[in-house]
Amino acid sequence: MSVDGEESEILRDLAFTLQAGTFTCLIGPSGCGKTTTLRILLGLDHDFSGTVTMPAGDVRTVAVFQEPRLLPWRTVEQNVRLALPPGATPDIQPLFTTLGLQAMLDRYPSELSLGLERRVALARAFAVMPDVLLLDEPFVSLDEHTAERLRELLVELWQRHAVTVLMVTHNVREAVQLADRLLLMNGRPAKIVGDVAVPMERSKRSGVRLQQFLDELTRNHAQTVRA
């Protein structure tokens, strides 16, 4: 990988395995290579040596990028339908209803707020019924209320669709609220420096218990996690 014409190694000895159907968050300081890791998994970055092993069969991996990356010249519904495999006509109305998009299917992305565009990006990702869903800070630069609502929707969709989720974030609180497992990444070149399970029911991840967990995490991984 080269930045400013200078070759530099971003990742080294990076290794992890995701259990099918689990929700994992990848946490680390900005610029440590989290997005690069996702790009390698998505097949967008080929400048690496190593292997990505997917389960046998046709595994659909899709992504929700940091920016919604919708086609500005296609409506909300067209943006979602275009992502479907050729010939597939699943009933995607329930998905639109869950995400609160049913009233804006004919709108163009420029007519939507960032929060709504992100909902469309989520709808597009779930509509293809992926086996693996990669999210790159999907709720960054949203107001907290909107981000909270979208996190709830994400968990709801994940539980319903039984998809393996890997989400990159630098928001530790968000990661602890959402994930079964946290992968902590740091160093230059970066590797996995911590692998922490979150053994709490999602409904109870609030208030004192959440704070205690965060405090402990911060204490144990002071270099990587700043709450």
Added chain:
Amino acid sequence: MKRAPLKLLSVLGFFLLWAIIAAAANSPDVPGPAEVGVFVAREASSGELFYNLAVTLSRVAAAFLISLLVGSAIGIVMGQNRTVDRILDPWIIIFVNLPALVIIVLCYIWMGLTEVAAVTAVALNKIPNVVITMREGARSLDPKLSEMAHVFRFSRMRTIRHVVLPQLQPFIAAASRSGLALIWKIVLVVELLGRSNGVGFQIHLYFQLFDVAAILGYTLAFVAVMLAIEFSVVQPLEQHLTRWRPKPA
């Protein structure tokens, strides 16, 4: 509502000014709008006008399509591939600076006074401009959308139709606009030099007769055709293709 009458008044003003100048000059070399109108009506009723307009228009259409297709193909490849760009760039500079007249004369000499030579000459004149515009368009393609298309496994056709072409649309529109204007002017020269029909040939004919009313009549008729195409095809099409753009408040 306010803009249309203003445009109409401006056009009326143009004809009024022309009439005044013609009346002041009082010479057969400076005919007024009325005399030109009479010529156009006579030529139209004999069928001559429509025949020659149709011939010229079909040459314009052929040269336009060829130059747009060939120019886009070359321009997109140059915009996407740096090596090809470096190799072809000097060629483009040479061709864009070759005088139209030289290309026309050489085409007629090498290919004979044929329809193919005429259309080729016009297309060759326009292709470098299309290449330059479309190269800009290809350079401005958003890699983020291409990545999205890759991740969601868009087929090649789906990518071209829904991801690439909409991004190139403003550049295609720009190339078409300047293309039509340039092409029909060159077509007239081509007709003048080596064809026996079309608006350019008629203008050449009436030039030898020093019939200025006829020259202006053919010119106005063809400009009117191009305006009709602009308002009935180009503008509605563009409006449809850019319907997704946020309207200025």
